[in-house]
Amino acid sequence: MTIDRRKFLGNTGLLAGAAFLLPAMNSCGGTGTGTGKSSYFGKGLKLSFEPYELQLKHVFTIASFSRTTTPVMLTKIEWEGVVGYGEASMPPYLGESHQTATKFLNSLNLKQFSDPFRLSEILSYVDAVADGNCAAKASIDIALHDLIGKLLEKPWFKIWGYNKEDTPVTTFTIGMDKPDVVIEKVKEASPYKMLKVKIGRGTDEEMINTIRKITDVPLCVDVNQGWKDKHEALDKIHWLKEQGVVFVEQPMDKHNLDDMAWLTQHSPLPTIADEAIQRLDDVAKLQGVYSGINIKLMKCTGMREAHKMMNVARSLDMKVMIGCMTETSCGVSAAAQLSPMVDWADLDGNLLISNDPFKGIQVLDGKVILPDRPGIGVTKI
Numbered sequence: 001m002t003i004d005r006r007k008f009l010g011n012t013g014l015l016a017g018a019a020f021l022l023p024a025m026n027s028c029g030g031t032g033t034g035t036g037k038s039s040y041f042g043k044g045l046k047l048s049f050e051p052y053e054l055q056l057k058h059v060f061t062i063a064s065f066s067r068t069t070t071p072v073m074l075t076k077i078e079w080e081g082v083v084g085y086g087e088a089s090m091p092p093y094l095g096e097s098h099q100t101a102t103k104f105l106n107s108l109n110l111k112q113f114s115d116p117f118r119l120s121e122i123l124s125y126v127d128a129v130a131d132g133n134c135a136a137k138a139s140i141d142i143a144l145h146d147l148i149g150k151l152l153e154k155p156w157f158k159i160w161g162y163n164k165e166d167t168p169v170t171t172f173t174i175g176m177d178k179p180d181v182v183i184e185k186v187k188e189a190s191p192y193k194m195l196k197v198k199i200g201r202g203t204d205e206e207m208i209n210t211i212r213k214i215t216d217v218p219l220c221v222d223v224n225q226g227w228k229d230k231h232e233a234l235d236k237i238h239w240l241k242e243q244g245v246v247f248v249e250q251p252m253d254k255h256n257l258d259d260m261a262w263l264t265q266h267s268p269l270p271t272i273a274d275e276a277i278q279r280l281d282d283v284a285k286l287q288g289v290y291s292g293i294n295i296k297l298m299k300c301t302g303m304r305e306a307h308k309m310m311n312v313a314r315s316l317d318m319k320v321m322i323g324c325m326t327e328t329s330c331g332v333s334a335a336a337q338l339s340p341m342v343d344w345a346d347l348d349g350n351l352l353i354s355n356d357p358f359k360g361i362q363v364l365d366g367k368v369i370l371p372d373r374p375g376i377g378v379t380k381i
Contacts, residue, residue, distance in 0.1 A: 044111035045122075046078040049139070051098040054089075054326055054353045058175065058185065067092070070326040073101040073136065074357070077143040079116050084147025085358070085378055087334075088139035089298050089325040089349070101136040104129070108140070116147050123304055134278070134301050141302025142334040142376060149375030156303065156337040157370055166340035167368040170347045171196035171220060176203065179210045186211055193366030194218045194246070196346055200226020204236060208243050220344070222249040225275055230259040234266055241268050247319075247344070249294060250274040261289045270319055272344075280305055283312045292319025292343065297335050298327075310338060324349040333360030334376040339368050357381055 054070040075086040090096040107129055113122050126140050149156050157164055172192035174185050176199070189195060195215070199207050200223040211219065221240060227233040233251050240248065247270040252260050254276035264271045270291035277286060277293045279300050286293065293313050295306045306322070313320050320342045324332050327349035339345045345368055350356050360378040362369040371377035 044079075044114045045116060047075065047105065047108060047110045047140070047143075048078075049073050049075040049101075049105050051102070052328075052357070054328070055355050056326060056352055057354050058181075058352070059177070070353075071098050072328065072331075073098065073105070073139055074328075074330070075105070075139040075143045077110065077116070077140070077147050079147060079151075082147060082150050084116075084143040084145070084150060084375060085330050085380070086139040086141070086143030086146065087328055087331040088135035089327040089331055090135050091325055094135065094299070096133065096135050100133060101139070104133040104136045105139075110140075116144060116151065119144060119148065119304065123302070127301060135298040138297045138300075138302040138331075141304055142297065142331065145303045145334065146375035146378070153374050155370065155372060155374055155377050156334075157340060160307070160337070162337075162340040164340060164370040164372070167336070167370060168339060168342065168345045169193045169366040170345045170363055170368050172348045173222075173346070173352065174198065174207075174211065176201055176207060179206065182207065182210045183214060186214055190215075191366060192217070192348075192363070194220065194344075196249075196348075197221050198224065200224050205239075208240065208245075212243060216244065219243070219245045220247050220249065221245055222274070223251045225250055225253050227251050228253075230263050233263055237263075237267050237269050245269060247272055247291070249321075250276065257289050264288070264290055267291075272319065272321055274323070280308050280312065283309055283318075284316060287316045287318060290318070292321060294321040294323045294346070295335075295338075296323045296325065297331060298325050303334055303337065306335070306338060310341060319343045321346060323347070326352055328353070328356050329358040329360035330376070330378050333358070333371070333378050336361045336368055336370055337376060339370070 052072045052074050054072055056068050059066055059068055071090050073088040077084045088101050123141055126137055145156060171194045172189040173196045195217055197207055197219055199221050237248055249272040272292045272294050273286050273290040274294040295309050297306055300306050310320050321344040322335050322338050322342045323346040324335050329350040332347050332350045336347055347368055358378045359381055
């Protein structure tokens with residue numbers, strides 16, 4: 001096949017970044033029901049997908065819930081014998097499921113597109129089919145990016161013009177638990193140079209003090225909206241800074257913008273939005289409310305919009321973190337393509353599971369190592 005790479009890159013604005021200010025079309029949250037598999041055949045793009053259940057190595061506990069599994073949908077888009085892989089990770093609190101993803105993916109007609117390089121057109125169509133379903137949409141976006149990268153024979157960090165040597169260290173998440181279990185988790189995380197600690201259930205000091213008994217690596221904390229009073233929150237942040245904490249993620253309710261802006265103004269540590277940020281339209285609204293944003297492909301519909309969000313945040317002088325859900329190496333490796341350009345990375349979702357069907361990014365001495373393979377850089381195990 002003949003591929004005009006220069007024309008594709010110029011038309012999509014991938015190197016120039018000219019498209020990053022385009023608005024997002026929908027807000028997201030799961031809707032609908034349905035079961036089964038689907039695939040499309042013909043001269044156009046062929047989509048297939050299947051449900052999968054991730055098994056966590058440890059019970060995962062944050063301020064509002066605990067779980068031991070995460071449902072995902074694994075997708076494939078095929079064109080002229082080349083296959084791109086994608087993934088929708090759907091932790092229950094986001095409102096998507098195998099049933100909602102099946103219904104949404106069944107509603108798509110990708111066979112109408114005979115050219116995968118019509119990236120913006122295809123993804124705009126996918127986004128407009130139905131509101132919500134952000135993770136399901138991300139699974140299409142990731143598979144399409146993987147397919148295009150393979151056709152161009154380049155990984156996406158190179159298509160975007162990034163240096164793989166600029167990747168940061170990734171945090172490794174320590175969920176809330178009893179002190180003896182926390183100690184074991186921290187010991188298992190000894191290769192990592194920064195830990196992300198889940199707090200917000202009233203055991204904040206116990207969690208930090210337990211970890212500090214066995215390691216002095218830098219920490220960040222994720223409160224998951226657990227703090228209710230801004231003055232108490234500020235006192236906690238001052239104490240956390242003394243314990244070697246680098247930043248505080250989502251300290252208060254995502255709707256409490258006034259108190260959050262006050263807290264950010266007075267905080268000695270950067271504050272990072274997570275639950276408060278979802279898609280491109282949210283970024284500018286949070287300037288001055290938070291110091292920065294945590295971008296997750298499963299919330300923003302994938303790599304295309306994540307790339308735009310990062311550029312907008314940078315233009316507003318906001319910090320950028322690239323994160324993930326509990327995911328396979330497929331989703332995490334897709335997000336990692338942006339990692340050379342962020343301040344912090346939380347790309348450990350694949351490290352928290354015991355049944356990863358892909359091989360992708362690696363972590364060496366705590367640092368994200370991008371595979372020099374085309375597309376998103378994953379292979380099926």
